[in-house]
Amino acid sequence: MLFNSWQFAVFFPTVAVLYFLSPHKLQLFILLIASFVFYMAFIPSYVLILVVLIIIDFVAAQLIGPAKGGKRKLLLVISLVSNLSLLGFFKYFNFFNSSLASFAAIFDLHYPIQALSIILPIGLSFHTFQAMSYTIEVYRRKVKPEKRLLHYALYVMFFPQLVAGPIERPQNLLPQFNKIHKLNYDDVTAGLRLILWGLFKKVVIADRLALYVNLIYSHPQDYSGPSLIIATIFFAFQIYGDFSGYSDIAVGAARVLGFKLMTNFQYPYFSRNISEFWERWHISLSTWFRDYVYVPLGGNRVNRLRWIGNILVVFVLSGLWHGAGWLFALWGLLHASCYLLYRLFNLSSRLLTFCLVCLAWIFFRANNTNDAFYIVSHLVTGPFNLSGYPPLSLMAGFGFIALLTVIDWVGGVKKFNLANLPSPIRWMVYVIGTILILDFGVSIGIPFVYFQF
Amino acid sequence: MKKLLLKSLAFISLLIIAQTVVVYCLRLGFFGDYPLAVADFKKGMKDFPEVVFFGDSVVFTVDPDEPDRRTVSQLLQEKMPGTKILSVAHSAYNQGVYIDYLKYMIAHGVKPEKVVIEINLRSFSPISDRRPQYQFEKEKIFLANDLNPVFPLIYKPLLVLKYFNLQTISEVTFKQTPLYDGEKHIGTVADCYAYDEKLQREQAIQKVFQCLYLENISLRNRKLDDLINIAGLLRDHRIPVVFFITPIDYASGQKYFGDRFLWQINKNVSFVKSSLENQGVVFADFSASLPSSHFLWLNEGLPDEHLDSWRESVADGISKMISDEKGF
Numbered sequence A: 001m002l003f004n005s006w007q008f009a010v011f012f013p014t015v016a017v018l019y020f021l022s023p024h025k026l027q028l029f030i031l032l033i034a035s036f037v038f039y040m041a042f043i044p045s046y047v048l049i050l051v052v053l054i055i056i057d058f059v060a061a062q063l064i065g066p067a068k069g070g071k072r073k074l075l076l077v078i079s080l081v082s083n084l085s086l087l088g089f090f091k092y093f094n095f096f097n098s099s100l101a102s103f104a105a106i107f108d109l110h111y112p113i114q115a116l117s118i119i120l121p122i123g124l125s126f127h128t129f130q131a132m133s134y135t136i137e138v139y140r141r142k143v144k145p146e147k148r149l150l151h152y153a154l155y156v157m158f159f160p161q162l163v164a165g166p167i168e169r170p171q172n173l174l175p176q177f178n179k180i181h182k183l184n185y186d187d188v189t190a191g192l193r194l195i196l197w198g199l200f201k202k203v204v205i206a207d208r209l210a211l212y213v214n215l216i217y218s219h220p221q222d223y224s225g226p227s228l229i230i231a232t233i234f235f236a237f238q239i240y241g242d243f244s245g246y247s248d249i250a251v252g253a254a255r256v257l258g259f260k261l262m263t264n265f266q267y268p269y270f271s272r273n274i275s276e277f278w279e280r281w282h283i284s285l286s287t288w289f290r291d292y293v294y295v296p297l298g299g300n301r302v303n304r305l306r307w308i309g310n311i312l313v314v315f316v317l318s319g320l321w322h323g324a325g326w327l328f329a330l331w332g333l334l335h336a337s338c339y340l341l342y343r344l345f346n347l348s349s350r351l352l353t354f355c356l357v358c359l360a361w362i363f364f365r366a367n368n369t370n371d372a373f374y375i376v377s378h379l380v381t382g383p384f385n386l387s388g389y390p391p392l393s394l395m396a397g398f399g400f401i402a403l404l405t406v407i408d409w410v411g412g413v414k415k416f417n418l419a420n421l422p423s424p425i426r427w428m429v430y431v432i433g434t435i436l437i438l439d440f441g442v443s444i445g446i447p448f449v450y451f452q453f
Numbered sequence B: 001m002k003k004l005l006l007k008s009l010a011f012i013s014l015l016i017i018a019q020t021v022v023v024y025c026l027r028l029g030f031f032g033d034y035p036l037a038v039a040d041f042k043k044g045m046k047d048f049p050e051v052v053f054f055g056d057s058v059v060f061t062v063d064p065d066e067p068d069r070r071t072v073s074q075l076l077q078e079k080m081p082g083t084k085i086l087s088v089a090h091s092a093y094n095q096g097v098y099i100d101y102l103k104y105m106i107a108h109g110v111k112p113e114k115v116v117i118e119i120n121l122r123s124f125s126p127i128s129d130r131r132p133q134y135q136f137e138k139e140k141i142f143l144a145n146d147l148n149p150v151f152p153l154i155y156k157p158l159l160v161l162k163y164f165n166l167q168t169i170s171e172v173t174f175k176q177t178p179l180y181d182g183e184k185h186i187g188t189v190a191d192c193y194a195y196d197e198k199l200q201r202e203q204a205i206q207k208v209f210q211c212l213y214l215e216n217i218s219l220r221n222r223k224l225d226d227l228i229n230i231a232g233l234l235r236d237h238r239i240p241v242v243f244f245i246t247p248i249d250y251a252s253g254q255k256y257f258g259d260r261f262l263w264q265i266n267k268n269v270s271f272v273k274s275s276l277e278n279q280g281v282v283f284a285d286f287s288a289s290l291p292s293s294h295f296l297w298l299n300e301g302l303p304d305e306h307l308d309s310w311r312e313s314v315a316d317g318i319s320k321m322i323s324d325e326k327g328f
Helices: A006-021 A024-040 A044-064 A069-106 A124-139 A149-157 A170-177 A185-218 A225-256 A274-280 A283-294 A304-322 A326-345 A350-365 A369-377 A391-413 A423-440 B002-025 B036-045 B072-079 B095-107 B137-145 B151-160 B171-176 B201-213 B222-236 B250-257 B259-277 B311-323
Strands: B051-055 B085-089 B114-119 B178-181 B184-188 B241-245 B282-285
Touching: A006 A024, A006 A225, A024 A044, A024 A149, A044 A069, A044 A124, A044 A149, A069 A124, A124 A149, A124 A170, A124 A283, A124 A304, A149 A170, A185 A225, A185 A391, A185 A423, A185 B002, A225 A350, A225 A391, A274 A283, A274 A326, A274 A350, A283 A304, A304 A326, A326 A350, A326 A369, A350 A369, A423 B002, A423 B151, B002 B151, B036 B085, B036 B095, B036 B137, B051 B072, B051 B095, B072 B085, B072 B311, B095 B114, B095 B137, B095 B222, B114 B222, B114 B311, B137 B151, B201 B250, B201 B259, B222 B241, B222 B259, B241 B259, B241 B311, B250 B259, B259 B282, B282 B311
Parallel strands: B051 B085, B051 B114, B114 B241, B241 B282
Antiparallel strands: B178 B184
C-alpha cells in the first residue's frame, strides 16, 4: 500500500481509530493485523518471506540469549546467513548470475545457469537489515531476547516503517511496544504535520522533478550539457524529496500512534563535506553500516591502509545494498573516494559537497553504464535544448527546489518550528499545503524510489 | 479525543471551502485535464444526432498529397445530407472506449436511429488491445462521472491519490503480453514489437502482419467481449446498430504468409461475425475488399488500414448500411 494512495488515506485513520479505541492488550494485535494488510497489498504471497524471517530470528535470538562461547557465535551466524540468503536469493542472484555469464562469455565458456524470473519482495533490504540488527544486538548482550513473538513480529513488521525504513534498532523500537499508547493530541498533530510535509515533498516536489529527470535520463544521448546538468540537479532533489518524504510520512504515522521512530534525514544538502553528508542522509542505514560493518572491521583503529580498505568495503556494500548492479557499486565507490579525499585533505565546502554528491547521483540514476559515462562526459557540452518540455514546468521545478531549500534552511539551520506560529497562520499553511498536494500533486504513478531496494 | 474530533471537522470544512474556491472561483476544476473528445461528444449530443458513427484514424486520415481532403466521416455526411451524423473518431479508438460513450449517450436520454461501429481487425491484437496509450482511461472517467455533481471537486484529489487509474496496463505488463500466430506462441509484445530500427523494412512489415492479424480470435478476447457488450447494451435500449470491419491490406499479407494469411483473416472475421450475429446485429465485412494499391502505408511506414480516395467507396458502403432498415 502506497502512502500517497486513497487506500492509505482510508486505511490509516481506520487503524488509528481502532487502535486508540481498543484496550492495550488488543492494540498490538491490531497493529500486527494492520501491518499484514499493509504489506499484503503489494504481493500477498511475499508475506510468507517475512513470516519465515521473523520466526528464524525470533528463535535464533531465544537460543543466542542463554548460549555461550562458540555456540553463541554459531547461532548468530546461522541467523545472519538465513537473512542474507533470503536477501541474496531475491535481490542478488540474477545480478551475480548475469555477471558470471558475462565473465564466461569473455572466455567463450558455456554458462548454463539461466536467470530467475522473480520479483524482489518490496522492502526486503530494509526489514532484513532491521531483523539482523536485532540478533546482532542480542548477541552483543545490548538487548535481551524478546520473549513475546507478537512484539518481535511487530518490531519487524510495524507498518509505518516496514517497506522503506527508517531501519530501526531494537533498543529504540522494541521497548515502545510495552508502553500503553493513549491518544495524545500533541503527538497526533506533530505526526500529521510530518505526514503532510512528507506528502508535499513526495507528490508535489519529487514527482514533478521526476517528470523532467525521467525524460532526460531515458535517452541522455539526445541531450547536451545544460539539460543533463539540470536533470541531475533535479534528480538530487527528487530522490531527497522522495525518500525523506517517505521517511517523514513513516515517522509521522508512527508518531500519531504514539511511537517515536529515528530521524532519517537532517538537511543533507547543507553538509559541508561527504562525512557530514552521510551523517545527514539515510541516517538509519549509514549508522547501521557504521555499527555492524565498519566498527567490527576495525573502523579507524587500524593502520591507514586497512582503514582505507574498511571505508571502501562499507561504501561499496552500501551501494550494493541499494541495488544489485555495478552502477550502484560504482556510486558507493565514488562516495568512498570523496570521503577519503575529504579525510586526507580536509576539504570542506557546501557547494563542492553538493556538486560531488550530484556527480555520484548520475551513476545511481543512469539506466546503464554507457548512459552514466555519456552523461558525465557531456556535462559541459552543447546548447540548451528543452526538447518540448514545457518551460513553465521547468521553472516550477526550480521553484520547488528553492522552496525545499528555504524550508530546510529555516527549519534545520534556523530551527524554526511551524508549531510555534499563531494558530490562524498554522491552519492556513495546513490548508494550502493540503490543497497543493491534492490539486497540484503529480497524478502519474511514480513509485517511491527506495521501494525498489 | 473530543478536541481532536472537533478540530478535524473544522479542518475538513476549511478544506472543502478552499477546494470549492479553487474549483469554482479560480476555475481550476479539471486543471486542463478535460478531454477534448468528451467535450466535443457532449456538444454533439445536444443536437440529438440521428446517426452516431464511431471510428478510429481510418475514418479521418487523408494522405497529405491527396487533392481530395474529405475524410470517411465527411464523405458519409455528404452522402446523407438530410441525416444528422455525429462522428466520434480518434486515433486508436476502439471498442473499449466506444462502450463508455454509448453508456453516456444512453444515460443522457439520446436515442439515435442508428449507431455505426467501425471494427479494425488490429484492435483484437494484444499489440493494440493492451497498449497503455490506447486505453483512454481519462475519457472513460469523465464519461462515467459526468452526472456526478461533486466530480469537479474530487477529480484531481482522487487522481493524485490514485483512486482514478489512468494507466490500467503498465508498459512492463504490455511488453510481457504473449503473442500468438494462430495458436502458436511466438513470443511477447516486446519480442514482436516490429518497430525495431535494426530490422529491415521488409522484416518489420512481415512482423507487423503476423503480430497484428494472425492471432486466433477467441471468446476470451477483450475486444470481442466489448463488442458483445455493446451489442447487448444497444439491444436492451432498442437502438439499432451496424458493425463493419475496415478493409485491410490482405494482398500484402498474402505476399508474406501465402494463403494462410487470408485463411486466418477469414476465420477471425467469421468468428467475430458469428459471435455478434448471435446478438442479432447487422454486420458488414470489408476486410478483404480492397487491393493493396488503395492503402497509404505502401509508400512508407508499416502496414495500417488508412485508405486513399477509395475512402468514398467505404463511405458508400456505410451509408447503404445506415439506410437499410435493419439494425438488429
